[in-house]
Amino acid sequence: MGVAGVIFDVLLALALTWLAWQATRAADLFHAVVSFIVFGLLMALAWVRLEAPDIALAEAAIGAGATGALLLSALDRLASRERRRRLLYEPGAAWGFWIPAGGALLGALTLAAWKLPAPGLGNEVRAALGVSGVEHPVTAVLLNFRALDTLLEIGVLLLAAITIWSLGRAPSPLIPAMPSPALPALGRLLFPVFVLVAAYLLWRGSHAPGGAFPAGAVLGAGAILMLLAGARPWIRSSERGPWRWILSLGLVMLLAAGIAGTLAGQAFFEYPPGTAGPLILLLEVAAGLSIALLLFALYLRGEPCEHGYRGKGR
Amino acid sequence: MVYLSLTGVLFVLGLHGLFTARNLLRRLLSLNILTTSVFLLFVVMARLAEPLDNVPHAIVLTGIVITVSTTAVALALVVRIAGRMREEDVGAAADTRGDVE
Numbered sequence: 275m276g277v278a279g280v281i282f283d284v285l286l287a288l289a290l291t292w293l294a295w296q297a298t299r300a301a302d303l304f305h306a307v308v309s310f311i312v313f314g315l316l317m318a319l320a321w322v323r324l325e326a327p328d329i330a331l332a333e334a335a336i337g338a339g340a341t342g343a344l345l346l347s348a349l350d351r352l353a354s355r356e357r358r359r360r361l362l363y364e365p366g367a368a369w370g371f372w373i374p375a376g377g378a379l380l381g382a383l384t385l386a387a388w389k390l391p392a393p394g395l396g397n398e399v400r401a402a403l404g405v406s407g408v409e410h411p412v413t414a415v416l417l418n419f420r421a422l423d424t425l426l427e428i429g430v431l432l433l434a435a436i437t438i439w440s441l442g443r444a445p446s447p448l449i450p451a452m453p454s455p456a457l458p459a460l461g462r463l464l465f466p467v468f469v470l471v472a473a474y475l476l477w478r479g480s481h482a483p484g485g486a487f488p489a490g491a492v493l494g495a496g497a498i499l500m501l502l503a504g505a506r507p508w509i510r511s512s513e514r515g516p517w518r519w520i521l522s523l524g525l526v527m528l529l530a531a532g533i534a535g536t537l538a539g540q541a542f543f544e545y546p547p548g549t550a551g552p553l554i555l556l557l558e559v560a561a562g563l564s565i566a567l568l569l570f571a572l573y574l575r576g577e578p579c580e581h582g583y584r585g586k587g588r
Numbered sequence: 589m590v591y592l593s594l595t596g597v598l599f600v601l602g603l604h605g606l607f608t609a610r611n612l613l614r615r616l617l618s619l620n621i622l623t624t625s626v627f628l629l630f631v632v633m634a635r636l637a638e639p640l641d642n643v644p645h646a647i648v649l650t651g652i653v654i655t656v657s658t659t660a661v662a663l664a665l666v667v668r669i670a671g672r673m674r675e676e677d678v679g680a681a682a683d684t685r686g687d688v689e
Contacts, residue, residue, distance in 0.1 A: 291598070294598055317624060324634075379600055438661055
């Protein structure tokens with residue numbers, strides 16, 4: 275790795291620690307949220323250093339991008355600036371307790387993590403990669419070996435969207451009162467690029483880092499940008515439109531793929547031999563579309579309604 | 589390794605914030621930092637395994653999506669709680685109950 279690499283790692287770790295400290299303890303909430311977003315972006319660098327480029331992509335797109343948008347819009351709703359100022363962090367009085375306790379916990383955790391056995395399934399994954407239908411091991415794990423996890427994960431995302439929508443109507447001014455004058459033009463200009471990048475990431479997933487999750491997140495972020503730029507979303511609660519199907523498309527397709535195997539006399543999520551490649555691509559397209567629309571649905575913070583997004587909820 | 593100690597530091601920071609912050613949004617940020625530290629542990633373990641282990645990577649990818657769902661639901665709840673609080677007691681009581689916001 276070399277000395278330069280180690281120095282970079284140490285600097286990155288220090289920066290991450292400082293940002294985490296800021297995110298949990300900054301006096302101003304806005305400051306804390308922005309620190310958290312930067313923390314997510316730097317975390318993506320750390321993932322690259324740890325040879326996990328897939329997680330880096332997902333962290334940058336979902337962790338920093340989507341969560342950042344959610345946090346900022348929530349902050350916008352939460353409080354006016356004066357009120358926010360009054361919500362200063364009150365430091366715990368018991369520093370005499372927390373510093374030794376935290377130090378001891380830290381030492382014990384690091385020691386335990388160091389002693390953890392790390393047998394790894396790398397060899398097994400590599401051995402089975404040939405029959406998985408894709409060349410990229412992470413995609414193989416996600417959509418073939420451990421497809422059940424992916425199924426449940428999309429289920430959780432759908433459940434989250436349903437929970438949020440069941441809380442009430444979407445807030446009545448869905449977009450901030452004064453978007454930047456440059457935003458509408460920029461948003462329209464950038465949206466095709468978002469779609470292109472999403473399609474590229476999706477296609478790349480079969481042989482290199484990428485896949486449904488980053489692709490869905492990028493597409494969802496593009497949709498949020500369009501919303502901020504003043505586009506009227508075509509999701510309405512009154513029309514039983516195709517969007518409800520797209521929301522649940524990923525879950526339905528994964529479930530169908532799993533059950534079809536069972537009906538054909540194989541194990542749950544055992545793909546018929548030879549069809550794994552195309553099937554995984556199909557599932558990825560479905561999951562990517564669903565994830566994009568679900569992230570957008572989360573951003574709406576309420577069930578969208580027909581007439582210009584008016585509602586009693588705030 | 590540097591990242592292993594970073595895992596511990598972030599874990600303690602997140603845990604302390606989660607338990608001591610009075611503001612719900614801050615608590616949520618701490619929770620997110622806590623999850624990130626757990627992901628970091630997974631990935632460091634994957635890196636230490638002799639051939640690079642891809643299974644934890646996939647699990648962390650799943651975890652990131654679950655985290656964003658949790659955060660979104662919690663944020664929606666926090667915004668609703670804050671809105672209701674404001675309707676009920678705009679006056680003097682707001683100071684004592686402002687910790688919810």
